[in-house]
Amino acid sequence: MSTLGSDTVTTSEVATELEMDKTGIYIVSHKPLDSDTGLRKRDDAVSYDNPGFNSDSGLKLKNEHNYDRPTGFSDTPYRGMGKEDLLRHSSKPLWRRLRYVCMSIILLGWLALIITVVALVLIYPRCRAPRQHEWWQKTVVYRIYVRSFQDSNGDGVGDIKGITQRLDYLSELGVGTISLSPVFETVPNADTEFDVTNHKAIASEYGTLADFESLLNETHSRGMQLLLDFIPNLTSDQHVWFQESRNPSSPKKNFYVWQKDKPNNWLSVYGDSAWANDSSRGEYYLHQLRVDQPDLNLRSSEVKDELQAILQFWLEKGVDGFYIRGSGYLFEDYDLRDEMPSSANLTQNPNDYDYLNHTYTYGLREINDMLARWRYFLDEFGNKTNKYRMLFADIMGATELTMSYYGYFNRDGVDFPLNRFCLDLKQGDDGNVVSGVVSRWMDNLPAGRWANWMGGDENSNRIAGRLGGNMTRAFLMLSMLLPGTPFYYYGDEIGMVNSDLAPGNAWERQQPMRAPMRWDNSTYGGFPSNCTVGCTTWMTVNDFTGQNAVEIQKTSKSSLMHLFKNLTKLRGQASFEYGDYFRSVVDSSVMSFVREYDGEKGFLVAINFGSGTETRKYTDTHDTIPESADVELTTENGVKLQVGGTAQCASLELGPYQGVVLSWEYVAKEL
Template sequence: MSKSYNLEPLAYKPTPENSYPSEKSQQYDVSSPESIDVKLSDNNTTSGTPFRGMGKEELLQYSSKPFWRRLRMICISIILLGWLALIITVVALVLIYPKCKSPDSRTWWQNEVVYRIYVRSFKDSNGDGVGDLDGVTSKLDYIKDLGAGVISLSPTYEDDGSDGDFHLTNHMKIDSAIGGDQGLQTLITKAHEKGLKVLLDFIPTHTSDQSVWFKESEAAKLRNNSYRNFYVWTNTPTNWKSVYGGDAWNESSVRTGEYYLHHFLHNQPDLNLRSPQVKAKLNEILVHWLNQSVDGFYIRNSAYMFEDYDLRDEPKRSSGDGYNDYNHIYTKNLPEIYDMFARWRTTVDTQMNRVLMADPDPKSAVTEMMKYYGHFQRDGVHLPIRRRPFPSNCNGQCVGNYVNEWMNNLPSGRWPTWSFGDESVKRLASNHNESFIRAFAMLTMLLPGTPVLYYGDEINMMDVTANASLTSRKHPSRGLMQWDNTDNGGFSNSSSPWIAPSSDFRMNNVKNQSSKGDSLLSFFKNLTTLRREDSFRIGEYHSALVDNSIFSFVREFDGKKGYLVAINFAETAQKRDYTSSHSTIQTKASFDLTTGGSESFDADTDVDPSSLTLGPMQGVVVSWDYVAKEL
């Protein structure tokens, strides 16, 4: 509805010339409000609103004056500056304020514990006294319940029947004595159904002298025979020594006047990995087992894959004539091994989620071991397995050096490993008491990296009395797995297993330890459960307090609990303030796990990391809720 206005005429004086002024001559003195008397007969008054009722042209006339233009510009500038300041503030907060980190991607071989099995000693399924693949299959639930996710099998290939593990005659067939190809396929199928992975050993360095390859090579008279250079031959032997003693060259009874190289036993001739034919055969072996759904390989004796092309004599380091009296610059750790790793990595990477492990020479410098991960911008193996190098009396600083020299040299984007043992070194329990084993287990299970556990270490198995020869299968570390207190520890119902059982199997076995909540076996299960927490699985690692007695570290991830792992490697109790060693450690923490020991911890009582006492050889894990970092 439109509004009506009643305008009274303006007062003015008539002039003699005109009774009424014309439009042009009509003037108002706008400087004098008294001269204008405008009344609006609307219901609203115009008091206090001087521009109300003006037409568009009049409003534009006023708004175009300098005062109003300046006022508008000032208001617009204030608004724009305010928006700009707000944007700058938001950007600054995004850039400066500590951000929650995205979790690094992890694959199965980074998340899982590797359980290393010496097949002949694990479980005999058919009563012949020899452990077999069906025996391993029967214990998959035990392995899974332990918390391991990867099974790494000792050499399982067809051999010549000698008393050794590396006398191979066929790399692409499983030895019938331990179950044959069908036994392996059953194991892989059942393991995969339970979410477990299976790795095979890969032995590229040598074969048995009964191998078809060697027989063909030895019989080759013509240089165009494809097998002639499958092995390393010479008619002028060097001063090279075998790892097991004696000369590394053996004269052929067929190729008269020629010698073949053997880094190990005389009936284990070395393959010539410089030969294109040998490289092709080895790659064919990998592809064969990958096609059988094997999840990866452990490359054995990897430091010995190549030798000097010119077969030069090695320099002496001492006056003797044994293996250790020479400097093995021409027969071990040659740079060509990294090229082979890169080739095999390419083959393995053609199929998703497969892994390569390898065993660097334990006497090599850590910086040399790091090359196993990759060299000259080429990928190497995923997991170099470093055997533990520390002495039996290793203290906190010693353990710290062991951890830090690996972590500090680790190439960007690579993943560490921590080994308990394998079939070629003495068992932990033969050199250390259970308190140290628990402390070492807590260390290696909760550090970032992949732990490699040797079967039986979880129940404190010790070396057995056996043939101590390094060339024999009956190595002391290969004792029968102790399942229960029945004859042969439940390994076999045979009256004569291939190796004698340990003397303590009646008391120390899986069955007995499973019934005790404080057993070493239960402790391992607690560790494998704890390491599944996000802070351990994908979290950051920070070294904390380290001294002659204590080694400690922090694992944390934004938005998740923080954990302090503190271990006392001394023979006396130690009290320390850990809060000053890392900024996120809180003075009020919760108890999570201990190795046991003289100092007791209560799950219902808060722990104060600023005044924390650990007993001799005792470790503890405490945690605190995530605290957001402030500016």
């Protein structure tokens, strides 16, 4: 310890204190003083004897705290150096260049990092936002022939209340949209639902308008939608419009197509001339279907207004859309020119409908304009009510005509024309035939439009009879998992087949595909409510030989109904709802495809439409298919692939008519 004013300093001390002129400045050294070095006090300076100092020159204090640098001070920087010396050393070229190099490295590193991040953002595959689909694109449409679905009052005729009673069943089935056959008021004891006398009223045999409103409310409460048929091309000859039109002085005189004389050779769908004489008016009217079903004149602005009013009426009730029936007959040639014989049917009776080519009576371009008008009207209504209204139609003809229904000359048409090409499939058709039906639609689908896949309706033979049990299961998987909306007929989910009734005239109600729904295996199939003995049903209940009814299939995990439910559930996966579609292996037996979407699980759907076991390699057909994948679902016709297990995609074995869905987790694509 040093005492101020003393001539000596203890060499064992680490620090030395010095009071100079009471300035409060202390100099502290981190190095010990030599043992023989003392502190000398001079008149105006103090010097330190230290290995780093010149003892003769020392550290001089001049002019009030102004220090001169020691003359013997080393040029090498070291810890504890003063600010001025540190600045002097840091200004040397070596250190200055070193700083520039370090700063350049840092700046270049940051620049490289920014460039890399930008490049990754631009180049790396980005996850797309999911497509925004409307409710009708996500749903399964279930077509009901009202007369045969469920009889609620025991009169032997299916009705609206009966459908209401079965809504929970449809909801459990996974059905999202119900399409009803015509329920409008008709001529008493009419043979067909097309003998409409009032488009704004419900036929009494089906119930009341209040019954319909109740059905609509109950359907919506379950998150389901309800569609009505729209019949714009004809009415019954008992309709008030036709009765007034028979008077040539009536404001409705042009509501139908009238001619003073039979103008041409046009034929009715049911044979013989399409022109019938009306004794009251003394002129001929056009009927492309039955003679008691005159064609409306859609070139009349008054008729268009009346038809739009019908749409308005049901839209205001809350209906979710319409199925336009008989759309191909909406217009006929303005000049009423004769039709030419069809080269393919020259051997037929000249009075048969198929003898002529019908270029002037079916599928005219004016139809596209009418469809666009109705589409616009529904869109306007949907904008006001904040809900999209669906519109689809039936059409028979070539692919070009069918696809034109989506829209023509940049004008929207229907949401889809029904895909009746599916109804041409039959038992024994192989993978190439099935793939051809799929490609015919997908390859010709206009950009931005939506496909659909039909199982059947009230005018076609039932799918289980056309394809057979195992092929039906295979087609069910195909139609449910392709991009598009499946369209199935009541009873298809339990494999109902045509009844034994011989097909009659096409306009008659009793057709073999319209037998009452078999809810159980009782005598009357549970179709009439509260009836076990002595029931009278409008049509004989199908024996349904070799098949099970609804109540039986509910309990069987191997049933067609169970598969139907599983498929409607699987459709809810993002990759099926809005994912991409890629064809995979397609040959004489197998039809397969991939459904996937960025960031979502991928799926391979592989279906064997052959009668023998088939093994195929899938790993080379699409870049995301892995070596092995999880078994998500099968049609349960095979024994080697079990749900919950794994399958080898490089050698996937499929049993006869077996379909399988394999899945894998999403893996980001490499740069």
